[in-house]
Amino acid sequence: MRHLLDTRTLDKVTALRILDIAEDMSDTQSREVKKLPTLRGKTVVNLFFEDSTRTRISFEAAAKRLSADVINFAAKGSSVSKGESLKDTAQTLEAIGADAVVVRHPASGAPQTLATSGWISAGVVNAGDGTHEHPTQALLDAFTIRKRRFGADSRGRDLSGLRVVIVGDVLHSRVARSNVWLLTTLGADVTLVAPPTLVPQNVSLWPVRVVYDLDQALAEGPDAVMMLRIQLERMNAAYFPTEREYSRRWGLDALRLDGLPDGSIVMHPGPMNRGLEISSEAADSERSTVLEQVTNGVSIRMAVLYLLLAGERDEERGGDQ
């Protein structure tokens, strides 16, 4: 694997390979010594043009557990705020000797540009770009669903037949997009639930079903309910009348939580707006996988960095055999 830019073009074999390697990585994290020497001498740069705590820390922990050197680059307080272009920043990283660049950017497509422009030779991992994709989040969500469902017997399995409901601000959510592509590639049935104003226009081209009524979707007894964060920072128009109304119609409250069948899980990519899209009862319940998702995120990112950096580099063919 040369880069990880999206889940839309990720084939099932590669996706399962990442999930299975993440299982092995996860096993090593319960050992006495968690650090592995695998990526010794490699340098990973976290290039974050947008605020993020958990994703950056997760990538940092993943790289460090594999013994790579980590350089954190936040756009705030850097020469980017002095007007440096993406190209110049990238070439500076290249000159420092970065082997992989983990990039988060407010513009959709920025990681793609970094990977294909020829500015740098490092592998690029998309850590969230605009409203486009957030592939490692989708991978860790798929990993979490599989792990809860199949436990120690997870290796090699896909998600066929499992039903996942994704609820909330689909319009602005890169997490929802990445999950739609990945989960359907892995064989799951995906249903989106949102107010009509927060459903993207081109959704009819996606391999999903759209429902506007949360109770209707939950009545079908899904295996996983994924609540999306209402991104208050992106709410630049009146998408719904009040937060209270949103919470009542599309929030996961205690009553809806009780109605879920045994074994179905509640997911949230974090950070949560407690009381808005998810109630504290749901967030802290047995069904909630919020903290497991964080733990699994490190294993997934270790697997991705391993696949990007460990094997021999094949510049011409741009992939591993």
Next chain:
Amino acid sequence: MSARTVLHEADVSRALTRIAHEILESNRGAENLVLLGIPTRGVTLARRLAVLISEIAQTSVPAGALDVTLFRDDLAKHPTRSPHPTDIPAGGIDGKTVVLVDDVLFSGRSIRAALDALQSIGRPAIVRLAILVDRGHRELPIRPDFIGKNIPSARSERVNVRLVEDDGSEGVTIEA
């Protein structure tokens, strides 16, 4: 491409039985023994040895798997390898006599990686090495304690170990 068979099914089984006895002899019994195979065929061999030793000593000996992929120093020289699961028997390896088991000993780099991998899991009292085929060409100061068969080979030749559980047939061949 001529393949020459150097060990037949009966030879493999005889070699393993002898190694089982040698392990028991050098350990003065089955006490504290843990057999750890290196994936994939080493794991199969470790399981077989555990059964043999258990039969001879009339006491059960644990066997497991130790993946060394993430500890290799030659990862960058090959296409990306997929790791295998590691399976440490309940009871762990602290203070135990660990016998590492692999099918072919060549450069010794897998065993070096295995020693590092062991270190991340615990601290065995003694570590020994059992090998079905030693083909020479060591690149590191590593030697096996128990050897099924020494097979002098040219560096360019390929030694193939086939085991019923993994390959459906049994035997060791050498290919020019």
